[in-house]
Amino acid sequence: MRGAKRHRDRIGTACAVMTAVVAAAFLAMAAVLVVRAWGAVGPGFLFDPSSRVADRAGIGPALAGTLWLAVLTAAFAFPVGVGTAVYLEEYAPRTGLAAVVGGAVANLAGVPSVVYGVAGLALFVRGMGMGPTLLAGGCTLAALALPTVIVTARTAIRAVPRGLREAAFSLGATRWQVVRGQVLPAAAPGIVTGSCAAFTRAAGEAAPLLVLGAVSFMTFAPRTPADPLTSLPTQVFAWSARSQQDFAAVAAGAGVALLLLLLAMNLVARAVHRRVQGVSP
Amino acid sequence: MTAARMPLSGRRAREPADRLARPVFLACAVLTAGIVVAVVGVLVLETARFFGVVSPVRFFTETSWTPFAEDPRFGILPLLAATAQITAGAAVFAVPAGLMTAVYLEHYAGVRTERMMAAVTMALAAVPTVVFGYLALTLVTPLLQRLRPGTEAFNGLAACLAVGFMILPTVVVLTRSALRSVPAALMETGLALGATRGRVVARVLIPSAAPGIMAAVLLAMARAAGETMIVTLAAGNQAQLTWSPLEGIRTLTAFIALSSLGDAPSGTVRYGAFFAVSAVLFAVTWGLHATGRFLMSRRRAESAA
Numbered sequence: 001m002r003g004a005k006r007h008r009d010r011i012g013t014a015c016a017v018m019t020a021v022v023a024a025a026f027l028a029m030a031a032v033l034v035v036r037a038w039g040a041v042g043p044g045f046l047f048d049p050s051s052r053v054a055d056r057a058g059i060g061p062a063l064a065g066t067l068w069l070a071v072l073t074a075a076f077a078f079p080v081g082v083g084t085a086v087y088l089e090e091y092a093p094r095t096g097l098a099a100v101v102g103g104a105v106a107n108l109a110g111v112p113s114v115v116y117g118v119a120g121l122a123l124f125v126r127g128m129g130m131g132p133t134l135l136a137g138g139c140t141l142a143a144l145a146l147p148t149v150i151v152t153a154r155t156a157i158r159a160v161p162r163g164l165r166e167a168a169f170s171l172g173a174t175r176w177q178v179v180r181g182q183v184l185p186a187a188a189p190g191i192v193t194g195s196c197a198a199f200t201r202a203a204g205e206a207a208p209l210l211v212l213g214a215v216s217f218m219t220f221a222p223r224t225p226a227d228p229l230t231s232l233p234t235q236v237f238a239w240s241a242r243s244q245q246d247f248a249a250v251a252a253g254a255g256v257a258l259l260l261l262l263l264a265m266n267l268v269a270r271a272v273h274r275r276v277q278g279v280s281p
Numbered sequence: 282m283t284a285a286r287m288p289l290s291g292r293r294a295r296e297p298a299d300r301l302a303r304p305v306f307l308a309c310a311v312l313t314a315g316i317v318v319a320v321v322g323v324l325v326l327e328t329a330r331f332f333g334v335v336s337p338v339r340f341f342t343e344t345s346w347t348p349f350a351e352d353p354r355f356g357i358l359p360l361l362a363a364t365a366q367i368t369a370g371a372a373v374f375a376v377p378a379g380l381m382t383a384v385y386l387e388h389y390a391g392v393r394t395e396r397m398m399a400a401v402t403m404a405l406a407a408v409p410t411v412v413f414g415y416l417a418l419t420l421v422t423p424l425l426q427r428l429r430p431g432t433e434a435f436n437g438l439a440a441c442l443a444v445g446f447m448i449l450p451t452v453v454v455l456t457r458s459a460l461r462s463v464p465a466a467l468m469e470t471g472l473a474l475g476a477t478r479g480r481v482v483a484r485v486l487i488p489s490a491a492p493g494i495m496a497a498v499l500l501a502m503a504r505a506a507g508e509t510m511i512v513t514l515a516a517g518n519q520a521q522l523t524w525s526p527l528e529g530i531r532t533l534t535a536f537i538a539l540s541s542l543g544d545a546p547s548g549t550v551r552y553g554a555f556f557a558v559s560a561v562l563f564a565v566t567w568g569l570h571a572t573g574r575f576l577m578s579r580r581r582a583e584s585a586a
Contacts, residue, residue: 015385018381022382022449026401080309084306084313122547177299180298211555266407
């Protein structure tokens with residue numbers, strides 16, 4: 001703190017107090033979670049299956065389910081989202097149908113996640129006959145993440161200087177060579193950051209999976225995408241709903257595990273970001 | 282994607298790769314468009330089928346929502362009122378707190394405080410909503426019950442507080458960017474004229490950033506209206522019209538999340554009710570979101586001019 005910013009007045013003091021309250025509330029929230037989770041974490045908590053007895057309940061299947069869902073979501077939404085963004089920015093005409101699709105996608109980014117659950121129930125679980133499986137969950141979360149991936153990828157692609165493209169074209173590069181050699185490498189850090197944020201957010205979603213019919217009691221860890229839909233967020237929900245019956249501590253434990261998993265995903269995203277940034281020209 | 286696997290180095294491979302790229306990217310765009318159409322289409326179709334059985338007039342005017350009763354009633358008003366209560370209540374907490382935090386961070390805080398609070402805001406934004414729901418139910422509600430013994434185990438107030446906390450990062454981040462778009466000369470002029478920093482903020486900066494701040498509030502409210510897990514866990518499941526924030530209520534989102542736990546067979550009226558409620562929710566959040574985005578784009582156009 002230095003310079004003119006230091007001079008306080010009544011409004012500044014009030015704002016400072018409010019900021020402190022927000023920070024304190026955040027810390028209190030984190031502290032309560034960690035303290036409560038502490039009691040739930042036994043040696044096998046991360047790997048044990050769920051149990052009807054709170055003391056013996058673990059998050060093994062739920063954790064495996066969420067890892068599957070994150071992989072499936074990224075596998076579906078990343079190529080399609082980046083491909084769409086490249087098409088809309090580099091190939092499609094600025095007007096007409098492509099612009100309409102672009103606008104509709106941007107608006108879909110604000111649709112509540114639970115609505116995707118309802119659509120996913122009709123389209124994937126019942127329409128395509130997938131049933132309440134991890135695959136159906138992955139498809140639904142991919143549809144949920146897709147608009148964000150496209151919007152952030154388009155922003156990153158648009159930020160690539162025109163001169164870069166023009167120079168490549170003038171050297172005789174084809175459009176694909178420009179995209180592959182100039183646009184994508186330059187836009188990669190932005191694309192990776194935005195997509196990973198979208199996947200992390202999707203991995204923390206419980207509402208759409210609940211609508212699809214996620215199960216919260218599984219005795220084995222899912223091994224293929226065709227196994228029943230289970231996930232950490234829905235496990236936190238199920239245990240929270242039973243917090244009166246000793247499940248409050250394991251719910252906190254699962255919540256902390258979920259937070260740590262999302263944090264780890266963020267760190268991976270940052271590592272990838274740094275790598276692609278190093279590669280780009 | 283096949284395009285990514287195409288060999289690039291060989292001179293002969295170049296031409297086919299270029300020819301293949303366009304259709305592959307087009308296929309991605311078509312698939313995206315297909316998903317958009319399918320999501321919107323399935324909502325519209327099932328809602329239309331539902332309104333073929335239940336009259337839309339009764340749907341929007343009746344005050345009783347009992348889809349599982351022998352003689353089911355589909356009056357959406359209690360659900361809409363609950364969503365309005367949560368959205369407005371969350372805004373009551375989040376808007377002053379977010380605005381003041383944003384003002385402090387932009388115009389008063391030192392570099393270290395600013396960085397620390399930016400990290401707190403980011404962390405808060407990354408917390409899954411089900412965790413907020415857990416805290417609302419097992420931390421906020423017991424505290425409220427100690428303060429007001431009549432508070433029900435499921436109540437709107439705890440959910441409002443948690444949803445408000447959840448949308449706080451949205452308000453802070455977007456308000457900060459709105460404040461930042463105000464030319465620095467305004468603050469300097471105000472200070473040079475002898476006004477206090479607080480006076481310039483209240484009289485000059487906030488009014489000139491008002492459209493952007495309004496956009497921030499609307500986008501945050503759109504998130505609050507669509508929030509599901511907090512209200513499902515903490516606000517309860519009573520579809521009732523009440524002014525009391527200490528009683529249980531059921532929002533549009535909570536109905537969708539809770540009722541589908543017992544799976545309704547396809548084609549029934551109850552199944553259709555999910556889609557009708559989803560369509561209403563879609564319309565509400567879309568309206569808030571689109572207005573917010575419109576205000577933001579206008580702000581951008583103004584500041585560019």
